[in-house]
Amino acid sequence: MRPGKLYTSLAKALSSATKPRDLHKVHSLLITSGIDQSVFISGKLITKYAQFRDPHASLSTFHRVSPTTNVYQWNTIIRAMTHNGLYNDALGLYTQMKILNIQPDRYTFPSVINCCAGLLNFETGRLVHDHVMEMGFASDLYIGNSFIDMFSRFGDLGNSRNVFDEMPRRDVVSWNSLISGYSSNGYWEEALEMFHQSRVSGMVPDAFMVLSVLPACGGLVAVEEGQMVHGLVEKIGIKADVVVNNGLLSMYFKFGNLTSCHLVFDEMAFRDTVTWNTVICGYSHSGLYEESIKLFFEMLYKFNPDMLTTTSVLLACSHVGDLKLGRDIHDFMMRNGYQCDTTASNILINMYSKCGHSLAARAVFDLMKCRDLVSWNSLIHGYIQNERFEEAIDFLKTMKMELKPDFVTYMALLSMSTQLMNILHAKELHCDIIKTGYDSTLAVGNALVDVYAKCGKLEDSLNQFENMKTRDIVTWNTIIAACLRCKDCETGFRMTSQMRMEGMLPDVATLLGTLPMCSLLAAKRQGKEIHGCILKLGFELDVPIGNALIEMYSKCGSLKNSVLVFKHMKTKDVVTWTAMISAYGMYGEGREALKAFEEMDTAGIVPDHIVFVAILYACSHSGLVKEGQLCFDQMKKKYNIEPRIEHYACVVDLLSRSGLLAEAEDFILSMPLKPDASIWGALLSACRASGDINFAERVSERIVELKSYDPGYYVLASNVYASLGKWDQVRTIRKSLKDRGLRKTPGYSWVEIRNKIYTFGTGDRFFEQYEDVNKLLETFSDLMAREGYVANLKCALHDVEEDEKRDTLCGHSERLAIAFGLLNTKPGTPLQILKNLRVCGDCHTVTKYISKIVQREILVRDANRFHLFKDGKCSCGDHW
């Protein structure tokens, strides 16, 4: 073969080599033929090796060519090293080249610039920029594109933009580099804006452009734009591109649009590991942990999980507490060496902590070679979540020796104060936080508002709130929740209106804080307003919102509206059914409650222990003894739920309310749990109605022995002794209460008239219209006496003379509220009264009489339930 022909055929073989083996073969042939050192051939070889990810072969080929004086060869080797990420080596070669006095040309620079970008070497990057300008390459398209990318990676979008603006000619890469630069640095608006400009300037987008703009749509939750880009994907024919589809999936997850995710995923003809990771991770972040785990197992048929797969599914494991799967995945990670990755190990720490396994979390931590702040924070927070407070404090000391805590550390510590409800601990931390300056971090400020409220210090919570310079929706929600927790609804409502005045839109959490305040106050008008707001904001399909609405309406006296909300709800969870069953219970609709319970069972909702409290309570308030007992039995036998003390209390209540005192006592004596004050208290409240005073005294003794911290039970016992005239015992009980710093909850009632709430305490005398109210109550007394009413003095709680007792009875807060309400409303209007404690027997009787005398409906909500008084009767049928 002639040398010329050999050269041509070998050059051809070199170009068409598709496997490293072929390349090596051609290379040896070239060497034996002695033509491997020609400029063109050696350059081809260097590039080819680089494409096959063998930069060392590229380099040795380069070194065989000597002396290397040709700029083309230098450009080739620099490009080869850059292509394989060996930026330092590439820059070293660039320096050598300059030392040898070989002038770089315009083909040299894109690689050199890429190296600076990859190394985040700002200094060299800027020097190269100046150099390029001096050499007059400013208008080169490729160099310009490289600079846009370099400055983007530096986060210097200003210079990226300058380069872009100065370019005399731009191609799609220029646009993509800039858009992707904006996008990856979180400048989403700018990314979208440039995308629009590229469209206006007639640029035809490609897959890269779509991929640059998708994160921006996702980040901004720009739904319309996202859909437009999705449309574009179909139009420009990149619908089959896996990477583009992965980008679409990721965007739709950020929109929270799981339907579209499903669609995209189902239509994908090719899926790769990233696809699976994206959906597994996406479902986890959307709270669909089971779905995420299911997809993981589905994926295993086709792909081996990589590090991202394992870490994504671990997130789901930690949420559902699947320690078994978590461990299996940990094993798998160990076999693949993934645990060497700091992030992966951090996720493991988190998983073990969330699954309640602090020891395993610690073991992961101890084995880590390289720990970061997140590792420390994860473990410390894990200790706190698992109530290992001492270990957390010890660990914090160790941590402080190695590195400085950041705001997340303080958040974890604040959650410790919250759990312990330790105000001193919280205040100490607050001082530390001020010293470190993290008090200006919004999340920390919010956590402080929360911790004070949870320690019961609304004052401090409000102070912290006022001191905050910036507030976000969470701040507002936290302070509203704080007011709710401390039952200061007035301040709570003031906060909601202030929030609205400052232009902050409520979200689901806001409304979930506000609705229970309406429930507490029976503020139906506000409640309805909020309902309107919910419809306007489109939250009506949110399950917790529906649940809160059911409760609000039921507590505001409108069972009808509760039922309406309930019927309109598309998804119902166990809380929904519980809310509805409790609502029926409060209105004495035991049969309806039982029916709802059956429907719930049919709907396949698994009952929890709380539903059983609601259903037992409903039976008890409707006198459905047999049905209630049946439910109690089913609870154990059919649903395998072990009854708790509150369920036993409900049964005691159920039996004793219906006068089955002996049965109730037998039941108590046979129960497997130690009866506490709530059990005996339930029995005692019922004895009071039955009038079996000796029985009551026996029960009272039990209660006093228990030394409960709830003053309510003492008051019950004290009443029994008072009615027996045993004043010594009464005094002993009172002293015992006082010594332990317990106080009887004062009774009060309130009534809303023309949007204003009037509150009355027992025996209040100093309010406007007191005279009129008193006169009206006296008139009622006379009229009632004529009908045969005798005051039941057992309900008076104090050690006083008979006459005075009668006075106190007349002064019970609910009577004051009723009389006041009657005086200030038109005849015939229904009245709605609220009381924080249970209505006493005498007031219950009196209210029946009043409803008949004045021919009005009087709705009274006491601590437990509703009583609708109408024409001398009460809806509770005297079961309360």
Added chain:
DNA sequence: CTAGGGTTAG
């Protein structure tokens, strides 16, 4: 194109 620790509501 895919991953980690943190605040409200539950």
